[in-house]
Amino acid sequence: MPVLPRSDTQLVRRLLWEARAYLPGLGGVLLLELLSTPLALLAPVPMKLAVDSVIHGRPLPQPLRSWLGGVASNPAELLLWVCGLSLLFALASQLQSLFSSLLTVHTSQRLLLDFRSRLFRHAEDLSLSYHTRKGTTDTLYRIQTDATSLEWVFVDGAIPLLRSSFALVTTLYVVLRLNVKIGCTALAIVPVLFLLTRATRPLLRSQSRELKRQESATLGIIQEVLGVLRVVKAFGQEERERRRFTAAGESCVQRRLRLTLADGTLGLLINFIAALGLTAVLYFGVNDVLAGVLTIGEMLLISSYVSQLYAPLKTLSRKTVSLQAQLAGAERAFALLDEPSEVPEPAVPKPLERARGAVEFQGVCFSYDGKRAVLEDVSFHVPPGARVGIVGRTGAGKTTLTFLMTRFGDPAQGAVLLDGVDLREYSIPDLRRQFAVVFQEPVLFATTIAENIAYARPEAEMEEIVAAAQAANIHDFIVGLPDGYATRVGERGASLSGGERQRIGLARAFLRDAPILILDEPTSSVDVRTEALIMEAVERLMEGRTTFIIAHRLNTLDACDLVLRVENGRVRCGGAATMDEITAGIGEGDLAPAASSKGSAL
Numbered sequence: 001m002p003v004l005p006r007s008d009t010q011l012v013r014r015l016l017w018e019a020r021a022y023l024p025g026l027g028g029v030l031l032l033e034l035l036s037t038p039l040a041l042l043a044p045v046p047m048k049l050a051v052d053s054v055i056h057g058r059p060l061p062q063p064l065r066s067w068l069g070g071v072a073s074n075p076a077e078l079l080l081w082v083c084g085l086s087l088l089f090a091l092a093s094q095l096q097s098l099f100s101s102l103l104t105v106h107t108s109q110r111l112l113l114d115f116r117s118r119l120f121r122h123a124e125d126l127s128l129s130y131h132t133r134k135g136t137t138d139t140l141y142r143i144q145t146d147a148t149s150l151e152w153v154f155v156d157g158a159i160p161l162l163r164s165s166f167a168l169v170t171t172l173y174v175v176l177r178l179n180v181k182i183g184c185t186a187l188a189i190v191p192v193l194f195l196l197t198r199a200t201r202p203l204l205r206s207q208s209r210e211l212k213r214q215e216s217a218t219l220g221i222i223q224e225v226l227g228v229l230r231v232v233k234a235f236g237q238e239e240r241e242r243r244r245f246t247a248a249g250e251s252c253v254q255r256r257l258r259l260t261l262a263d264g265t266l267g268l269l270i271n272f273i274a275a276l277g278l279t280a281v282l283y284f285g286v287n288d289v290l291a292g293v294l295t296i297g298e299m300l301l302i303s304s305y306v307s308q309l310y311a312p313l314k315t316l317s318r319k320t321v322s323l324q325a326q327l328a329g330a331e332r333a334f335a336l337l338d339e340p341s342e343v344p345e346p347a348v349p350k351p352l353e354r355a356r357g358a359v360e361f362q363g364v365c366f367s368y369d370g371k372r373a374v375l376e377d378v379s380f381h382v383p384p385g386a387r388v389g390i391v392g393r394t395g396a397g398k399t400t401l402t403f404l405m406t407r408f409g410d411p412a413q414g415a416v417l418l419d420g421v422d423l424r425e426y427s428i429p430d431l432r433r434q435f436a437v438v439f440q441e442p443v444l445f446a447t448t449i450a451e452n453i454a455y456a457r458p459e460a461e462m463e464e465i466v467a468a469a470q471a472a473n474i475h476d477f478i479v480g481l482p483d484g485y486a487t488r489v490g491e492r493g494a495s496l497s498g499g500e501r502q503r504i505g506l507a508r509a510f511l512r513d514a515p516i517l518i519l520d521e522p523t524s525s526v527d528v529r530t531e532a533l534i535m536e537a538v539e540r541l542m543e544g545r546t547t548f549i550i551a552h553r554l555n556t557l558d559a560c561d562l563v564l565r566v567e568n569g570r571v572r573c574g575g576a577a578t579m580d581e582i583t584a585g586i587g588e589g590d591l592a593p594a595a596s597s598k599g600s601a602l
Helices: 008-018 020-042 045-055 062-073 075-125 128-134 137-146 148-178 180-187 190-227 229-234 238-290 296-337 398-405 428-432 449-456 462-471 475-479 498-512 528-542 554-559 579-583
Strands: 359-366 375-382 387-392 413-418 435-438 516-520 546-550 562-567 570-574
Touching: 008 020, 008 148, 008 296, 020 075, 020 148, 045 075, 045 296, 075 137, 075 148, 075 296, 128 137, 137 148, 137 190, 137 296, 148 180, 148 296, 180 238, 180 296, 190 238, 190 296, 229 238, 238 296, 359 398, 375 398, 375 413, 375 570, 387 398, 387 554, 398 413, 398 516, 398 546, 398 562, 435 498, 449 462, 449 498, 462 475, 462 498, 462 528, 498 528, 516 528
Parallel strands: 387 546, 387 562, 435 516, 516 546
Antiparallel strands: 359 375, 359 413, 562 570
């Protein structure tokens, strides 16, 4: 998934659009943050009053003399009043910080959760072929890491930038009112900082983008190895995978170091330029005190304000640059969100309660990558209630037929029909409720047995879950466990045997109670006794349903009314052909022999 560079203006507009529902909350945070500027300007005032009026006995400014009355002429009382004023300003500043933090966390976390949820929902909506091509690790990184860019841009970027701009203008106005010469001196560094940050933005943006790509690739190694850890251990390749991870991690370290060096060098230059400005202010300020133009208290006040003036200047410079790294993350997150769905919902879907189960392929062509055809001009018709075997070499396209039936992808040409209606005219949720799928390798979640069975229909009552387990010949095993249906099965059902996982998968299909059943040979890797239990349950499950069986054993075809042989992307329907004709040309090992293999094609 390439990330196309976008201009800062385009990204800012998109960010504002994505965060539009949270702008009132962000506005509240901004107002609270802006309040920090007048509080910061008031903080040095008690010190100035203590130095000039309490220590040196200079008269207070006229408004304060009128307000304080007799206190203004009593140094002891005035000192207490100044100390109280200092505490008041400190308390107000702390309260402002507290309320700002609470509102910031509430708004930013809600914003981030909403954005991540949208990314996750969109990733779910993307077709299986998309995830097959792209993999899942990069998508995971974009949802978990790149999504935080939206929060950072507003909470740690835009709000501090606006607050700093407000503080800069306000503080500069106050400094210029106090002393024009010192104010102009302090302001002289602004053009230098502007040019410096503008020159370094493209470099930091590019380096941040490359770092994120490498971090995503490193995360992919972890996910891949942990997903096939049994294979890694079986072949003793732990050290090799550690080296591979370390090499990828080292590349991340080098990129992070380069980014840190660039960012740190910029920070060093910014602080050095600010120090030059403060030195110039100190030089002119001391000369003005010696010349009697300023009092010591006024010089301390102006120096404090100049320090406050440089703080927002440094913030503006650093945040402008840091923003580039976050905009690189925003680009990646938006690229995922903008990825078009290959399986779109119809504008006005046709209603579908419960299908009769007639399935038809009409001249279907399909390719996963848009280059190599997997199916070419496939046509066949399956009446309701028929049992259909699907045979063929490994990789011939057997699973692709069921992939298209459940609309995990759409044909490049032709159409797949259910009850005479193109699948693309049904809503996807309505369509998929018509199918129950039992995979060759059943997928279980790291939760309880009851919850795994109920995954087919989460609203099912416990009595229905038990009935489904009984129909799948797994109930007696479950009740024999210490925790019964509340037993947790571990990640991917690791605490259960293959046959037990398969029967839970069958129970899930029973609970689904869909009119069309897809079986990816549920007995291909179990012992004879377990196979008998599974086949008994499968016979019950197939009753009254249109059933498609991806066959890996010849005896599976005994129960079929129709056999579809997939070869070189084309499908041949079995009619009065013998079993030898049906399976002719299928490689050894693609279909396992069975004791009985009589012909059953229509």
